[in-house]
Amino acid sequence: MAQASSQVLPATIGDSEFDRDTAVTLREAGVYDAELSAGWTIIHAVNGGYLLALLGRALGDALPHPDPFTVSAHYLTPSVPGPAVIRTQVVRAGRTLSTGQASLFQYDESGAEVERIRVLASYGDLDALTDDVRTTAKPPAIPPLSHCIGATDAPDGSRPPIPGSSAITDRLMLKLDPTTLGWAVGAPSGKGEMRAWFGLADGRDADPFSLLLTVDALPPTSFELGLKGWTPTVELTTHIRCRPAPGPLRVSITTRNLAGGFLEEDAEVWDTADRLVAQSRQLARAPRG
Template sequence: MAQAVQASIGDSEFDRDTAVTLRAPGVYDAELSAGWTIISAVNGGYLLALLGRALGDALPHPDPFTVSAHYLSASQPGPAVIRTSVVRTGRTLSTGQASLLQYGEDGAEIERIRVLATYGDLDTLPDDVRTTAKPPVMPAIQDCLGPSDGPAPKIPGSSAITDRLNIKLDPATVGWVVGAPSGKGEMRGWFSLADGRDADPFSLLLTVDALPPTSFELGLKGWTPTVELTTHIRCRPAPGPLRVSIATRNLAGGFLEEDAEVWDSADRLVAQSRQLAKAPRG
């Protein structure tokens, strides 16, 4: 049997599904793929990557450094338009904003997401690293758990995105699957795209929002819609699987925060994020 060819950066399902087409200066057409849906909406990290590509085309610098997104309404699979504008350009950094819009039944535009982002060139950053941060401590990838290692959790609606991701969760964070959540509000796991495509700055925008929500380990299941998500891309990731650690310390008033770290195969902290999300009702 012929062995499947590993996808590469620029030639993968993720790249095709986050492609944008220039319609007019600063305006891009996009097609939101149903393959990246979870429960009742398109995944927020996938949408962030799509907006990131549009801004990467509109701005003079290639790489997202910081991207802050406010999610205004739930995006649905189908056509969308992205409107971008340049806020400021400098020698090493440029800043722009973008809005993703879809059309209602009456033909009126509905804004789904609004983003403010600063771009630069990751390849020009100095090598000096001074950090107290450490990679998450968790079992080797072969000792972590994926969908084929146990009963599938009962989550209503679509789970199409899970077919496009290779996530192996730390056993200490999967009690929710069997009805025994730890109550710690932590989620850790190994992450890669299912087709073998290595990570790049744009796929890191997906990665920070790809693991199950920490609310599951607090005993709450259901849609956990993002209100705001800020992501920092710190360096270009090395090839190989990523390690992702996410934690929440405060669920109150029906909202929770999630702090995420993404580490590459060279033990470098390549991305960080914080989001505010609505807690599930169940």
């Protein structure tokens, strides 16, 4: 009698932990209920890219166009695992682009709503874009995936020393370029650079909504500047440039200026077809360590 195969098939778009944990439920016109999963926390709070994907889902349902083109988010207060409500508004519905805004609220001890994040976004149809590409951008130089280092690749099975919860790392396929990993062994390079191969741990391929997670899922560049601790995002703007090809992504993040207790992070995300599929810039508060 033939034995059943024990091989686990990769998750698919729409049937993944990421999809389940970013699902929203329509309560009434423009209002959605959500549950922030503890699986996407890092240090003390829910990851900002995960939150962006969650609001992206709500706006994707509320707007007449399917795909996020540009999403600008202001993070007002730290989000925590648990129930949330997302309130959306259609600002303009055009022929090729529609624009909307959304806010995510949670509840304080008295039951009052507290706004966590506010987003303004424009949506379109990525499949309707032209094939005309004129660019000087080049994919980041990252060693082959087999030569990069993940959270469990240390000989003793230990993880890089990230204080607090790092539950999100269990849901990611994250292999860091060794030249940007000095912080993990107590020898940060002093350069504001972080590069990695990226995917979801269950094998789900990337799509426009998971790209909203990708731009904010690597360790912060402040680690390589010799600073450890929470690096809370103040504002994050993401541009989705095209629908990504299947396979792992390459992510490059750089910081050129840390001043006055704040730093910027510029991210580029490239797919297996050597296309720049997403870009972002964020302003973050620097750790005090």
